[in-house]
Amino acid sequence: MAIEMQSEFLQLIQLINTSAQAVAQGYSDAGLPHPSANDGAPPLPAHFAAQAATHQASLTLVAACRQLIASVMAPTTYAMEIAMAYHYSVAVRAAIEAHVVEVLRDAGDEGMHVNEISKYSNINPEKLARMLRILAIHHIFKEVAPDVFANNRISLTLDKGKDAKTLATTNPAEWYEGSNGYAAIFAFTADSGIKSAAHIPDILQDLEVANSYDPMDAPIVKGLGQGLWTHLNTAGNEAKLHRFNTAMVGSQLFANAGDRLLDCIGWGTFPSGSVCVDIGGGVGTQAMLITKEHPHLKMIVQDSAPLENQAKQFWASVDPDAIPSGRVEWTIHDFFNPQPVKDATVYFLRCIIHNLSDENAGRLLRRVRDACSPTSKLILADYLIPFACPTPPDSKTASLVNTPDVPAPLLNNMGKSMGYLLDLAMMALFNSQERTIEHWNSVITKAGFKIDRIAGNEGAFVYIICSPS
Ligand SMILES: C[S@@+](CC[C@H](N)C(=O)[O-])C[C@H]1O[C@@H](n2cnc3c(N)ncnc32)[C@H](O)[C@@H]1O
Structure with a gap:
């Protein structure tokens, strides 16, 4: 028995x-049923609380299940399923663009026949059923009777927040507007992402x-004939630009419980009127989250000209007083040019450095360094990638990193894949990457900053808080 153990x-x-x-107990303690992918009701705040409370146990459970699956599946079948995984991506995008989750919203657990579902798009019902079936066998939608599909807990994340009839007659540029951005980021990934990634090898x-x-x-230039920003800003691609900008709202899903933007920076400790510059801030989704909780700060969002109209519409709908009151500014600025806002309290860059090669990241960060006062803070938000093996204990930067205990025999990254998937997405889209701690430290120190602390665990989406060195 000892040997077997x-x-x-x-x-x-x-x-x-x-x-x-532990997960089951956490849900029982919260008075909730045990979690099930078949649950067709939208999650309540209590579910999110139970999820957060059982986060570490869930990570262990998922990592161990994945490792066990890899151990017992026939290796060729396992490898072939990975090689064909792009079809899951394709099916997710097809379901989003056929408005399936919205059509099924009122159908409840009884679901609806695919012939009815397909009336809200041009998609052939027999082909749509095959898309939905491959999702259903991966617990996105349920096939409750032959060719009859219903929503479940995971398909609900594909909801664009409008009703199906409206979506069926609306210009695709408007489909994702005002939504939580999840469908937008899934569809962007399964469109430009997959068309670019196919050229990596x-x-x-x-x-x-x-x-x-x-x-x-970058592979995207082979796939789409242009770099991403040029592609999105080309006349005729307005729907893609709108989808991408809303996808950045959805990129909030990268943040794990406990690593949230608002919890770990200490925005409340900055004096009233402190200037925070969100460089490459898109329409301003992060600035919106910050100003909502910390209206004492002056937020300046900088991005490129083609975003201006969508940014104005965004602020008019989410916080109409923000721009007229001067609490928020949205400005056009190319971040490779000298930074016009000097001596800001915070220069914030979220999902920017991972778009850039080391050389271009250095060019941008030196612009920020030139604008800093001795007390300015640079905050970089991106993934901190661990190796799949334990980090060597003699690493110079190990003390900067929070590494949670990983029980044997799980991998050092606890089976989490999001950061690594984004790493290859960055390779496909920008010829750039997510970074390990050594890599981050090198880019940051070369630009004249030092890392003060990192909020979040290795392997997660983290906030790297830096000072001028
Ligand atoms: C991945 S998005 C991140 C947006 C935002 N920081 C967020 O996390 O939601 C990158 C942003 O950088 C902007 N961008 C790209 N090149 C730029 C440049 N040279 N100057 C200013 N902004 C740029 C893009 O328009 C886009 O909004």
């Missing part, structure tokens, strides 16, 4: 048992560009 297989089963019990083997980090050598 040491097998990886039995260790995994034990971890699954203990962590599943060709570029890796192409001797002319294999060692380049120039954005014009």
Whole structure:
């Protein structure tokens, strides 16, 4: 028995048992039923609280289940399913663009036949059923009777927040407007993302560009014929630009419980009137979250000219007083040019450095450094990527990193894949990347800053708080 207990297989089963019990207990303690993918009701605040309370146990459970699946599946089947995973992506986008979740909203657990669902788009019902079926076998939608589909807990995240009849007759540029942005980020990924990523292996083997980090050598240029920003800002691509900007609202999903923007920076400690510059801030989704809770700050959002109209509409709908009162400014600024706002309290860059090669990140950060006062803070928000093996204990930067305990035999990253998926998305879209702690430290120190602290755990979406060195 002692020998058997040491097998990886039995260790995994034990971890699954203990962590599943902890999750079940957490939900019971909150007076909630145990979580089920088949639940067709939108989650309540109590569900989010239970999810947060059982976060660590859920991570362990998911990591152990994934490792057990990899252990027991036939290796060729496992590898082939990974090789064909792009079809899940395709099916998600097809379902979003056929407005399926919105059509099913009132159908309840009985669901609706695909012939009815398909009336809200041009999609052939037989083909749509096959898209929905592959999602259903991955617990997104339920097939409750042959060709009859219903929403479940996960399909509900695809909701664009409008009714299906309106969506069916609305210009696609408006589909995602005012939504939580999840459908927008899923559809962007399953469109421009997949069309770019398909070219990664060709570029890796192409001797002319294999060692380049120039954005014009990124796989997207093979896929779409242009870099992402040029593509989005080209006449005729307005629907894609709107979808991308709303996708950035949805990128809030990168933040884990406990790592949230508002909890871990200490915005409330900055004196009234402190200037915070959100560089490459999009329409201003992060600034909106900050100003809502900390109206004593002056937020300046900087981005490029084609976003201006959508930004004005955004602020007029979410916080009509923000711009007229001067509490928020939305301005056009190319971040490679000298930073016009000097001596700000905070320069905030979220999902910006991961779009840039080290060279271009350095160019941008030196512009920020030139504008800093000795007390200015630079806050970078992006993933902090761990190796799949434990971080070497002699690493110079190890003390900067919060590394949660990982029970054997799980991987160092607890089976989490989001940061690594985004890393390759950055390779596909920009010839850039997510970074490990050594890599972050190198980029930051070369630009004349030092890391004060990192809010969030290695492997998560983190906030790197820096001072001028
Ligand atoms: C990935 S998005 C992040 C948006 C925002 N920071 C967020 O997290 O929601 C990158 C943003 O950088 C902007 N951008 C790209 N190149 C830029 C440049 N040279 N100057 C200013 N903004 C730029 C894009 O328009 C886009 O809004």
